[in-house]
Structures are given as C-alpha cells and as structure tokens.
Amino acid sequence: EFKNIDSIQKQLTFKRQCSGDISRLLSRCNPSTEYMEQFLKNVKTYLDINSTNESSIKLSSKKSVGNWIEKIKKKRAENLIEYFIQQQCRANKNCHSLSLAKINGSLDNLCQREKSLLKLICSESDFLMGVSYVNELTYLISSSPALRIIKNSYYRYGCLKRFISSNQHHERIYKDLKPLVAYHYMRARENKNMEFTTGLFSVGTLREFEEKGLENVFEIDEEKVEKLPRKNKQPESKPKIVFEKIKIKKYVPIKKKKKIEKLKPKKKITPKPFYSTFYLAAMERRKSQLSELSIDMYKFSHESVFTDKEKAALEKVAKPYTSYKALKAMYKLDKLGSPKAPLPLSFLKYLIDQKMHKELFNLVNVLGNRFYVKNNIDKVQSPLEHIQLTNDHQSNYKWQIIIIE
Numbered sequence: 001e002f003k004n005i006d007s008i009q010k011q012l013t014f015k016r017q018c019s020g021d022i023s024r025l026l027s028r029c030n031p032s033t034e035y036m037e038q039f040l041k042n043v044k045t046y047l048d049i050n051s052t053n054e055s056s057i058k059l060s061s062k063k064s065v066g067n068w069i070e071k072i073k074k075k076r077a078e079n080l081i082e083y084f085i086q087q088q089c090r091a092n093k094n095c096h097s098l099s100l101a102k103i104n105g106s107l108d109n110l111c112q113r114e115k116s117l118l119k120l121i122c123s124e125s126d127f128l129m130g131v132s133y134v135n136e137l138t139y140l141i142s143s144s145p146a147l148r149i150i151k152n153s154y155y156r157y158g159c160l161k162r163f164i165s166s167n168q169h170h171e172r173i174y175k176d177l178k179p180l181v182a183y184h185y186m187r188a189r190e191n192k193n194m195e196f197t198t199g200l201f202s203v204g205t206l207r208e209f210e211e212k213g214l215e216n217v218f219e220i221d222e223e224k225v226e227k228l229p230r231k232n233k234q235p236e237s238k239p240k241i242v243f244e245k246i247k248i249k250k251y252v253p254i255k256k257k258k259k260i261e262k263l264k265p266k267k268k269i270t271p272k273p274f275y276s277t278f279y280l281a282a283m284e285r286r287k288s289q290l291s292e293l294s295i296d297m298y299k300f301s302h303e304s305v306f307t308d309k310e311k312a313a314l315e316k317v318a319k320p321y322t323s324y325k326a327l328k329a330m331y332k333l334d335k336l337g338s339p340k341a342p343l344p345l346s347f348l349k350y351l352i353d354q355k356m357h358k359e360l361f362n363l364v365n366v367l368g369n370r371f372y373v374k375n376n377i378d379k380v381q382s383p384l385e386h387i388q389l390t391n392d393h394q395s396n397y398k399w400q401i402i403i404i405e
Contacts, residue, residue, distance in 0.1 A: 005018040005081060005107050005110065005111050007057070008057055008059065008081065008107065011057075011058075011059040011060070012059060012065065012100060012103075012104070018107065018108070018111035022044075022047050023044055023047075023048075025115065025118060025119075026040055026043065026044060026122065028119055029119060029122035029123050030123040030125075031122060031123060031124055032123070032124045033124060036122065036124055039203065040122060042203050043203055046203050057079070057081070057082075065100070069098055069099075069100075069103070072085055072086055072089075072095075072098060072103075073089075073095050073096065073098055077183075080180070080183050081107070081110075083179065083183045084106070084110055084179055084183075085098075085103060085106050085107075087179045088106050089102070089106075110176075113176050114176065117174060117176055117177075126172070126174075127170060127171050127172040128171060128172075128174065128177075129164075129167035129168070129170050129171035130160075130163050130164030130165070130167045130168060130171060131164075131171065131177060131181075132164050132165070132168045132171065133171075133173055133178075134177055134178055134181045134182075136181050136182060136184075136185035137177075137181045137185075138160065138161070138164065139185070139311070140181070140184065140185060140188065141160060142156065142157045142160055142304075143308060147159075147160065155304070156304060157302075157304030158302035158303055158304050159302075161301070161302050162302055273379075273380075274378075275378055275380075276300065276303055276305065276375075276377050276378050277295055277296050277299045277300040277303060278295055278300060278345060278375065278377065278378075278385075278401070278403075279375060279377070279378040279380070279382060281293055281294075281295040281296075281403055282375070282382065282385050282403050285403050291404065291405055292388070292402050292403065292404045292405070293402070293403050294400060294401070294402045294403075295401050295402075295403065297352075297398065297399065297400055297401065300349070300401070301349075301352060301353055305346065305349070305377050306346070306350070310346075311350075314346075314347065314350045318347075318350060318351065318354070318356060318359065319356075319359065321347075322351065322356070322359035322360075322362055322363060323359075323362065324362045324365070324366065327362055327363060327366040327367070328366055331366050331367060336366075336367065336371075337367035337368070337371030337372060338371075338372060339372050339384055342371075342372040342373050342374040342384050343363075343367075343371060343372070343373045343374070344373070344374055344376050345373045345374060345375045345376055345377050345385075346376050346377050348363075348373060348389075348401075349377070351363070352399050357391075360389070360391070360399060361391075363389070364389060364391075369388055369389050369390060370386065370387070370388050370389075370404065371386075371387065371389075372384050372385065372386055372387075373385050373387055385403055386403070386404050386405065387401050387402060387403055387404065388401075388402040388404050389401055389402075390402065
C-alpha cells in the first residue's frame with residue numbers, strides 16, 4: 001500500500017510524500033536468521049515481477065477529488081487506504097468534516113507507522129507472537145497454506161491456538177494490525193473465501209519447498225551456448241559405393257503365449273478414527289464405574305472439530321439462541337437440557353472456545369449447572385451424557401465440564 005499512498009499524495013500535490021520504493025524500504029531491514037534473509041530476497045523478486053506504478057485511485061480533477069471524499073464519508077471502502085481513513089475519522093467522530101488536510105495527516109500518519117512496523121518485523125525485533133488481541137487473524141491463518149506443514153488437519157487449529165495462548169504474555173500490542181486484519185477478513189467473508197492467500201503470504205510458504213531442497217525459487221539458470229565460427233570447406237569428392245543385393249527369407253513370427261500376471265490387491269490403509277477428549281472421558285467413566293469425571297478442558301478446547309462452514313453457521317446463531325429470553329422459551333416449550341431435548345455438544349464447545357462468557361452464564365442460569373448433552377462431535381453412536389458445567393474458584397474461574405451419572 002506504500003505505492004498507493006505515494007500516488008495519492010502526488011495526485012493531491014501534498015508536500016510530504018510517502019516513499020513507494022519498496023526495495024529501498026526493505027534494504028533497511030536487518031534480519032537475524034537465514035530464513036528471513038531468503039524471504040526478503042524472494043519478496044524483492046516477487047515485487048519486481050508483479051509491481052505496478054498505477055494506483056487504483058484516480059484523482060485527476062477537483063470533481064473526482066470531491067467525489068472521492070464524499071465516498072469515504074458515506075459509502076463502503078473499496079481498498080485498504082479508504083478503509084483506514086474511514087476507521088480513523090469514525091473513531092474521532094469527524095467524518096462529516098473530512099478535508100484534504102485531514103486526509104493528508106491520516107496518510108502521513110499511516111505511512112510512518114507502517115514503515116516502523118515493517119522494519120520491526122523484517123528485522124525480527126518485533127514481539128507479535130500469536131497476536132491474541134486480533135481474533136480474525138486466527139481464522140485467516142488457520143485456513144492458510146502456512147499450516148499445511150502440519151500434516152494432520154485435526155491438530156492444525158489446535159496447534160495454532162496453543163501457540164497463541166502460550167505466548168500471550170510475551171506479546172506486544174500493535175494497534176495498526178487491527179484495521180489491517182479486519183479489512184482482509186471482511187474481504188474474505190464477502191468473497192466467500194476464507195483462505196488467506198495474499199501475494200506476500202504465498203511467498204512465505206515457499207519455505208516448505210526450500211526445506212525439501214528447492215533453492216532460489218525465482219532464479220532461472222540459463223546455459224550459455226558459445227557459437228563456433230563457420231569454416232568454409234570445399235566439398236570433397238566421395239568415392240561411389242556399390243551395394244550387393246542380399247536375399248532375405250520371409251520372417252514368420254512365432255506366437256508366444258502371453259503370461260497374465262495377477263495384480264495383487266493393494267492394502268487399504270484405514271486412518272485411525274478420531275475420538276474427542278469428551279468421548280474418551282465418557283467411556284472411561286463408564287468403564288471405571290465412576291460417579292463423575294472431569295474432562296481435560298485444555299485438550300478439549302484445542303481440538304479442531306469444526307469446518308469453515310460449521311464455524312460460519314454457529315457464528316450466526318450463537319448469540320440469538322443464547323439470549324436469556326430465547327433460552328427461557330426453549331426451556332419451557334422444548335424442555336431444553338432434558339433427555340427429550342439435549343443440548344448439542346458442538347454448540348457448547350463453540351461457546352467455550354469463543355469465550356462467550358455472558359452466553360454461557362445465561363445457559364447455566366436457565367438450565368441450571370446440570371443438564372444433558374448429545375455428543376454430535378464424534379461419528380459414533382453414543383448415549384446422552386449428563387454433565388455439570390462449572391466456573392468457580394475450584395476450576396480457577398475457567399469453564400469446566402464434569403461428566404456425571
């Protein structure tokens with residue numbers, strides 16, 4: 001976006017301008033690892049191939065400038081720069097009085113902050129860690145090519161969440177990341193494509209191939225062919241060759257019986273079935289004839305059991321269906337939480353994973369802390385489970401599921 005900012009400032013003839021020379025910006029980086037050095041090298045090559053000096057925003061006349069400002073005030077942003085200006089003026093509550101001077105200040109502010117953040121990241125002196133304060137980034141990275149390094153798809157999302165939670169106390173908050181990620185997340189949702197595959201992000205995933213031996217992905221080895229000088233030689237007179245005629249007998253092919261080799265059937269490798277922590281705990285309680293058994297909430301919360309479609313569907317219904325009024329109605333009419341209408345386990349897991357504390361307390365206040373759930377996570381037939389849901393000093397004020405008789 002540096003080139004777009006630079007182009008806008010030049011079109012509006014602002015005095016201070018943001019340098020759009022990416023190579024110059026990257027030359028200030030001071031990477032400490034070989035991986036970052038190779039990544040920056042690939043980035044420069046990628047940008048040289050895909051760079052364009054044209055900006056998507058054309059401001060050739062006073063009318064086009066006026067229309068552009070009005071669009072930022074009232075309409076939906078079509079690019080990251082417009083989105084940033086909108087967010088800033090809405091936060092300051094002065095979009096109605098947006099002017100060129102304020103836009104210049106916003107662009108200059110954005111440029112300087114983004115440059116400083118870029119230098120921190122490419123010099124590997126940042127403390128981004130898992131960026132736990134930007135929830136949208138978790139969804140984008142979890143569905144990106146970067147996690148293909150982890151072969152088992154069940155562990156990808158859980159591994160990412162464990163990294164975020166374990167490094168949360170080491171990270172620093174960079175406020176500029178929130179609008180940046182929010183914009184890309186909004187675009188991905190609108191395009192119905194939750195895979196985060198921007199250009200530079202794809203360049204980063206080349207590490208997977210470089211570790212397998214493919215070095216210098218963008219370099220093309222060209223073999224130099226030396227041209228030899230032509231020698232003008234006079235044609236030599238060749239002696240005439242006379243061939244004798246040889247009689248050849250007719251060839252009669254011998255028919256051979258073809259051996260038919262029987263193909264050995266390939267052994268089918270059946271993947272090991274996946275069982276959730278909840279299911280294994282329920283089986284253990286019955287086997288050991290225990291009156292109650294607490295499940296490992298750390299493992300349970302980090303198990304990835306939802307597809308992108310399921311996440312999107314649960315996101316739409318989670319809050320409406322867990323309001324106090326809605327739960328009260330379902331409890332009276334449908335007997336929610338009883339053996340007749342057990343609560344789906346996946347719905348309860350989603351509320352806990354997303355830390356929807358208000359909705360969970362509504363659930364406990366209406367249904368009580370003991371109710372029945374149906375295990376719709378594991379693809380096996382299992383009986384209804386009677387559980388107790390607690391959040392008190394004994395559970396260190398974290399949500400705990402206890403399977404009871």
